[in-house]
Every structure is written in structure tokens, then in C-alpha cells.
Amino acid sequence: MNRGMKNLEGFRVPPFVRLLALAWLAALLVPDPVAAQPSPDGLKFNVPYSCSVPSRLIVIGCKGSDDFDQCDVQYLNDAAPNGLGARVQVYRQTLVEQLGHCKAPGDDAAANGPTPPPGPAGALPPENTPLQAPRQRAMAPMPARPAGECSSDAGIAEEASPDSPLDKVFKRKILEDYQAGIDGSTGAPVKVGVTFEAFQIGEPRINRMTPQGLEFVKSPVGEKIYPVKTRHTFCRVYNNAITRTLYEGRYDCVKDGHGDWTCPPGPGHRILGYR
Numbered sequence: 001m002n003r004g005m006k007n008l009e010g011f012r013v014p015p016f017v018r019l020l021a022l023a024w025l026a027a028l029l030v031p032d033p034v035a036a037q038p039s040p041d042g043l044k045f046n047v048p049y050s051c052s053v054p055s056r057l058i059v060i061g062c063k064g065s066d067d068f069d070q071c072d073v074q075y076l077n078d079a080a081p082n083g084l085g086a087r088v089q090v091y092r093q094t095l096v097e098q099l100g101h102c103k104a105p106g107d108d109a110a111a112n113g114p115t116p117p118p119g120p121a122g123a124l125p126p127e128n129t130p131l132q133a134p135r136q137r138a139m140a141p142m143p144a145r146p147a148g149e150c151s152s153d154a155g156i157a158e159e160a161s162p163d164s165p166l167d168k169v170f171k172r173k174i175l176e177d178y179q180a181g182i183d184g185s186t187g188a189p190v191k192v193g194v195t196f197e198a199f200q201i202g203e204p205r206i207n208r209m210t211p212q213g214l215e216f217v218k219s220p221v222g223e224k225i226y227p228v229k230t231r232h233t234f235c236r237v238y239n240n241a242i243t244r245t246l247y248e249g250r251y252d253c254v255k256d257g258h259g260d261w262t263c264p265p266g267p268g269h270r271i272l273g274y275r
Contacts, residue, residue: 040065041096044104048076051102059095067093070242086274094240149242150193150235167199170228170253173263178234189236202227207254218256225254228263233275244275 049057055075062071070089077085151157156171164172171194178192204224207216214221230249235242250268255261 041092043071043092043096043099047104049099049102049104051099059099062092062095065092067091071095088274089242089244091240150191150237151195152193153195156194166201166226166253169261170201170226170251170263171196171199173253173261174230174232174249174251177263181236189238191237193235194232195235196230196232198229198231200229201253202229216252216254216256218262219254220257223254225252227251227266228253231272246272246275248272 043059043062045059045061047058049059051057057076058074060072060074063069069092071092072087073090073095074087075085076083152175153171155168156175158172160169160172175192175194178194182188182190182192204226207214207219207221207223207225209215209221216223216225219225228249228251230247230251232247232249234245234247236244248268248270250266251263252266253261253263
């Protein structure tokens with residue numbers, strides 16, 4: 001018995017066994033009935049893909065077979081305690097095109113065509129980066145994105161009135177700050193939304209002078225500063241993908257010198273994960 005135990009000392013799990021274990025774990029996260037069906041466009045589900053950029057990922061499943069059906073993609077990260085990185089949603093056509101230069105277990109090198117040049121061209125970018133725009137098919141216009149994607153909580157999409165309760169005013173201001181990221185640039189989202197799971201307004205403090213100067217320099221001395229704690233999801237729609245980030249929010253909401261509310265993030269504001 002002791003001799004057998006000694007023989008096991010120093011035994012290491014082979015890398016391919018770790019990959020299979022991670023694939024099995026990711027498959028358990030969100031079971032998808034579509035993932036079990038044959039894939040006419042060649043997508044393989046619940047197996048690790050390796051791409052030319054140092055990136056590995058698993059396609060967990062897709063909601064359907066149409067171009068704009070969303071697919072769940074789980075990145076793998078050896079540095080993370082559970083071996084998993086970010087999780088994103090990508091439109092199916094984009095995913096099929098980008099994975100054309102990636103390899104899954106069982107793929108022949110010739111099946112993927114010529115080896116792509118080094119760098120990001122023809123491969124999935126690192127995790128948390130929106131994918132490149134899909135190529136348009138000749139004489140086949142892309143379908144419109146489904147309505148309701150990245151919708152915000154009811155009531156905060158409209159402008160708050162002067163007599164609106166503070167929670168609506170502050171939620172609206174947080175949404176406006178996220179909407180400021182829609183600036184028309186290449187990597188910017190085309191739509192954003194925010195939904196709150198928890199929202200708490202604390203007792204206000206007074207904007208006053210400190211040894212470093214006025215706490216909020218753009219606000220009058222004596223103005224009330226409301227600490228706000230949240231747990232919310234920030235959703236972004238890109239031309240070819242959707243990302244959702246879960247935050248533990250910390251904000252300080254205060255009126256500026258013009259009487260307009262501002263809610264900048266404060267200490268403790270952090271990302272909890274991705275959905």
C-alpha cells in the first residue's frame with residue numbers, strides 16, 4: 001500500500017485532461033438544448049478552440065441557427081482559480097467566420113485553409129474585446145437585431161423631472177454616464193442598458209474643505225453628497241456581439257455649480273464578473 005502511494009507522488013494531470021475537464025465544467029454552467037444538435041455551419045460545442053492569438057475558448061451553445069442568434073462563448077484562463085475567463089455573447093455568423101482560423105480537437109490543419117498571418121487578423125481577439133464586424137453576404141441583407149436587447153430598468157430611460165425621487169434621478173444619471181460611451185467611434189457600442197439588482201442611498205454628508213482642498217471642486221461648499229451602493233449589470237450591444245458586466249457600484253451623487261446632478265464612481269466601485 002505504501003509503495004503504491006509513493007508511486008503516485010509527483011503524478012501530474014496531463015494538459016489535455018485539464019482542457020477536457022474545463023470543457024465539461026463550462027458545459028454544466030448553462031445547458032442549452034441547441035448545443036446537442038448537429039451544426040450545419042461547423043460549430044463545435046463544449047470543446048476547447050485554440051486560435052492564432054493566444055486565446056482559448058469554448059462555444060457553450062447557441063439559441064438557434066440564424067445569423068443573428070446569440071451564442072454563449074466561454075474563454076479559458078489558466079491563471080484564474082477555476083480556469084475560466086470572461087463569458088460573452090456573440091452573433092452566430094460572426095462566430096463562425098472568426099472561428100474559421102481556429103482549431104478544435106479533431107480538426108485537420110488543411111480543413112482550416114492556409115495558416116493566417118501572425119497577429120489578430122482572422123482570429124478571435126483576447127477576452128472582453130468586441131469581435132470584428134461580420135462581412136456582409138452579397139444579395140443577402142443582414143436581419144435586424146432583435147428588439148429589447150440591453151433594455152434598461154423601466155422608468156430610467158426617460159428624463160427625470162425635478163420632482164422625481166432621488167433613486168430614479170441617480171439611476172438615470174448612472175445610465176447617462178454609460179450612454180456617453182456611445183460616441184460613434186470604431187470600438188464603441190451602438191446601444192447600452194443598465195439593470196439594477198440592488199440600490200441603496202445612504203445618509204448624505206456635506207461638501208466641505210479638506211487639507212487637500214474642496215472635496216468636490218465643481219460643487220458649492222455645503223452641498224449634500226449622497227453615497228450610493230448598487231449591484232447592477234451594464235449591457236453593451238455592438239454590431240456583432242453583446243457583453244454584460246456585473247458591477248458592485250459605489251457612487252457619490254452631488255449637484256454641481258449649475259444645479260445638475262453628477263454621480264461619479266467612488267472608492268470600492270468594482271467589477272464582480274461577466275454574464
